[in-house]
Amino acid sequence: MESRPKKLLDQVRDTIRLKHYSYRTEQSYVAWIRRYILFHNKRHPKEMGHAEIEAFLTSLAVDGQVSASTQNQALSALLFLYRYVLQQELEGPLDAVRAKRSRYLPTVLSKDEVQMVLQQVSGVPGLVLKVLYGSGLRLTEGLHLRIKDVDFAQHQIVVRDAKGHESRVTMLPISLIEPLQVHLQQVRQLHERDLNQGYGSVYLPFALERKYPNADRAWIWQFVFPSFSRSRDPRGEVVRRHHLHESGVQRSLKSAVQAARIAKRVGCHTLRHSFATHLS
Template sequence: MESLPPDPPKRKLLDQVRDAIRLKHYSYRTEQSYVAWIRRYILFHNKRHPKDMGSLEVETFLTHLAVTENVAASTQNQALSALLFLYRYVLEQPLEQNIDAIRAKRSKHLPTVLTVSEVQKLLGVMTGTPQLVAEILYGAGLRLNEGLRLRVKDVDFHQQQIIVRDTKGNQDRITVLPQRVIERLQAHLVLVKHQHQQDLNQGYGQVYLPYALERKYPNADRDWVWQYIFPASTRSKDPRSGIVRRHHLHESVIQKAVKAGIRQVGIDKKASCHTFRHSFATHLLQNGYDIRTVQELLGHKDVKTTMIYTHVLNQGGKGVISPLDHIHPSL
């Protein structure tokens, strides 16, 4: 009697986590983050298997992050999300009770905002593709990763609008395409299309497609409309599939260019690429646009998130004139 073939070896826990994340179509960055947090959780509890632990161990780990490591609230929330995902979708033992850990305190810092003059000076010293990206970040209120992930089909020159897809919260939104960048963006796309054609001629030209669309539409990953507007200068191997593709420009390219521009102009503020988005919102409110319009352009779910920019608009300490300024200068 023939013996049955042995069962294939069970995949390691972290590989199971990666499989579940990819099945849910989470981003590669989220995959890296979740795997890292789950590994830290296991090491913190002396390599015990998570299936033998539960809410109490999760609470202990999260409390350690807040009290001992003094992490930010957003960092602690990210760790919690990773562990909730692990127990619900990988181990299939969802945590039933509320996690009663000591929570990290949320910071209440007002966003850094540049004046219109500072934005003009900063953009003025930047050049090339980083300058074009920065102008779109400011002119459309985009996050850096939203700007770099734009594809050819996402820009509507006729309607003068940008469709921002797969945003924070997985909801598409529409924002404005600045008139000032249209001509240069069109010229930029001519060069990108030429580069794409060269890739095709050399047997490449594929681009990453979300939600496994490459299986549903086998040739779509080579279509021009799916290509990134700001592609990387070189092709690279996809860490998940192993396919050699041309990904979008790396974030560090723009971050370094913005940082260098800030130093050159001499802006004494803790500014970054994200400061363009804060400045976009604040300057729209200064120009008289209503808070709901700004909320929609930014893609905020709750108007309370957008309201923070109204605090930035106040002059001085909540718009209050100091009593010292009422004293006659001769005294």
């Protein structure tokens, strides 16, 4: 009996994983491709092309009033679909109405304001925020840190596969060394409990899990800021301890800003902008 061909969105997922894109990108691309298909009354993308893509992108800008970055994300998803899944090249430029880019200056906190905010957050979320500010990391970069990425001897942090799939080295402030070391002692105890209970596995990037079968349980590959609970890997059946979710840190920062009575639009990326400003 012949096996049924995979559904289009499953083909998209397989191709994304083959190219080692992040799970977040996978979710985003699948959602945009599904939305594109529904917009055109469930027509198969093979039957569509330039005109349909332009109509969809124009609708996002005109009717949906999305931001330029959101429209570009949708375009990237569709280009991925046609180029890598359907293997159809789209010849010529796309003539869609483009969303307007927002023009606003990023929020920068003074050194005193940063200290006021950080004093309002305790525990692991507080330590995460201090690392973001002290090392100039994006939130995802901070949460993706592995044990091996923190070099206490050299006072530096290695940020791997950052935006643009490039790695870089940044500073680790002396003031964060002791709090991080105390935190990692607790993380190690948590990891050892997981191992004793038959768990302790962590997601490994690219094909490392196949190349090094036992590396997923090694201490150096564990996340610096692991989740408080184990969960099933969305790309498989393995129960693992992932890193902290972004939303928890974001909520903690929001509460801290309100408690500090700072009347500015502040997000985790604000700490990165403030780091760069105070460093100059």
